[in-house]
Amino acid sequence: MIQQTRARLLLTTGLTLFAASPAFADNGPDPRIEALERQIEALRSEVETLKAEKAAPAPRQAEAVKFSPVPQWTSADKAFSLKLRGRVELDTAFFDVRRGARDFNNGTELRRARLGIDGKLFTDWAYRLEADVAAGSRDDSSGSELDVKDAYIQYAGLPHLTITAGQHKTPNGLDQLTSSTNLTFLERASFSEAFLDRRNAGGDFKLGVSARYAQDIWSLTAGIFGENTAVTGSAGADEGYGFHGRATVTPVNTDRNLIHLGVSGFWRNTGGRETVRFGDRPEVRVDNARLVDTAAIAADSYTFLGGEVIGASGPLFLQxxxxxxSVNRPSGFANVSFDGGYVAAGWFLTGERLPYKDGVLGRLEPKRNFSLKDGGWGAWQLAARYSRLDLDDEAVRGGRSKNVTLGLNWYANPYVRVLFNWVRFDTERQGVETDGDAFATRLAVNW
Known part of the structure; x- marks a missing residue:
């Protein structure tokens, strides 16, 4: 506006000087007149340009919409985004009992059915909200039809540091931290479910605050957590709390080879419940019975310490x-300790490499997606796992289990996969043996 006013004043001044000049009446051309004419023309052009710029609408910044495979909205400056997310997992299982009187239920189960959103705010902030409506993944026994998983806000405006507040996973265990969409087998190993399951407040999704500092080859995460939202304040009891941490190092991570090492642990107070419980099913969830189970045992606090390793070369991997x-029990009870673990191996028949990102297993992308039109067959994987869990110590006789799982997995594309597991389980609890085989499949879709 100031420039436009200035131009108008200059134009008016120039015309006045031109009209008042003595050379105006001369017959011959005057250089001064020609100079003034050129100046007037330049000023007129400047005025017209300013008028056009003022009248023209300001350019709009278009927002980008991406389908991968669901809509994701991102602002032009990439400071804001919103993405739909979710997963559906349908399991089918059949059991054959070799020893014992247990009658397992054959059939199907909607293992997970999650819907949620995540995105960014002002570049440095991120958020996520996700809930599960499937009964097979419910955290509590209240009959609630909605189970909140992630519900947090995250700040990543500092170099290498990410701070998360809200309900999110505690930094414990490779299997537990890996998303179910990226697990090699239908279920996590028994030791992971027994010690880090959220229903006994050991790990997994909990309300808390954590900070993760990560460099190229190592990371350190620590936080303080209460309980899962499904059990917080249950039965009028004071909420339990704990301190959790994890450290990882990845000395080798190339296109072909990978070495990952990690250690994690926690100390937790049991709160007003003053009990803790450990147990698991035979690594298949269609039948919900726990074959090994300590039941509720009196406890003031308990600790967990675990180690993890991955080694991969080309299409082969070990994990x-x-x-x-260890459980610290009240006066009059002996302290007890339980342990367990697993070792797994896999081979991608179609040549893919074990997907790895940020200290956990990531999403597999087949070299060629399945397509009858284009001739692709997706990715195929053979896998095997041996796991054990010991819940017997002192007067607590929770039982012992040994499971061997063989798996064949088909990844049609990065978002659709089918898993086949044969689980041979051998358990003993308080002198009662239950041995058998479970044949299970999962059809999984995630986005």
Missing amino acids: GEYGRT
Whole structure:
């Protein structure tokens, strides 16, 4: 506006000088007149340009919409985003009992059915909200039809540091931290479910605050956590709390080879409940019975310490974990300790490499997605796992289990996969043996 006013004043001044000049009446051309004419023309052009710029609408910054495979909205400056997320997992299982009187239920189960959103705010802030409506993944026994998983806000405006507040996973265990969409087998190993399951407040999704500092080859995460939202304040009891941490190092991570090492642990107070419980099913969830189970045991606090390792070369990989939980019991009860672990191996028949990102297993992308039109067959994987869990110590006789799992997995594309597991389980609890085989499949879709 100031420039436009200035131009108008200059134009008016120039015309006045031109009209008042003595050379105006001369017959011959005057250089001064020609100079003034050129100046007037330039000023007129400047005025017209300013008028056009003022009248023209300001350019709009278009927002980008991406489908991968669901809509994701991102602002032009990439400071804001919103993405739909979710997963559906349908399991089918059949049991054959070799020893024992247990009658397992054959059939199907909607293992997970999650819907949620995540995105960014002002570049440095991130958020996520996700809930599960499937009964097979419910955290409590209240009959609630909605189970909140992630519900947090995250700040990543400092170099290498990420701070998360809200309900999110505690930094414990490779298997537990890996998303169910990226697990090699249908279920996590028994030791992971027994010691880090959220229903006994040991790990997994909990309300808390954590900070993760990560460099190229190592990371350190620590936080303080209460309980899962499904059990917080249950039965009028004071909420339990604990301190959790994990450290990882990845000395080798190339296109072909990978070495990952990690250790994690926690100390937790049991709160007003003053009990803790450990147990698991035979690594298949269609039948919900726990074959090994300590039941509720009196406890003031308990600790967990576990180690983890991954080694991969080309399409082959090895993975293992070991963990030990110690329970500090009230006066008059002997303290007890339990342990367990697993070792797993896999081979991608179609040549893919074990996906790895940020200290956990990531999403597999087949070299060629399945397509009858284009001739792709997706990715195929053979896998095997041996796991054990010991819940017997002192007067607590929770039982012992040994499981061997063989798996064949088909990844049609990065978002659709089918898993086949044969689990041979051998358990003993308080002198009662239950041995058998479970044949289970999962159809999984995630986005």
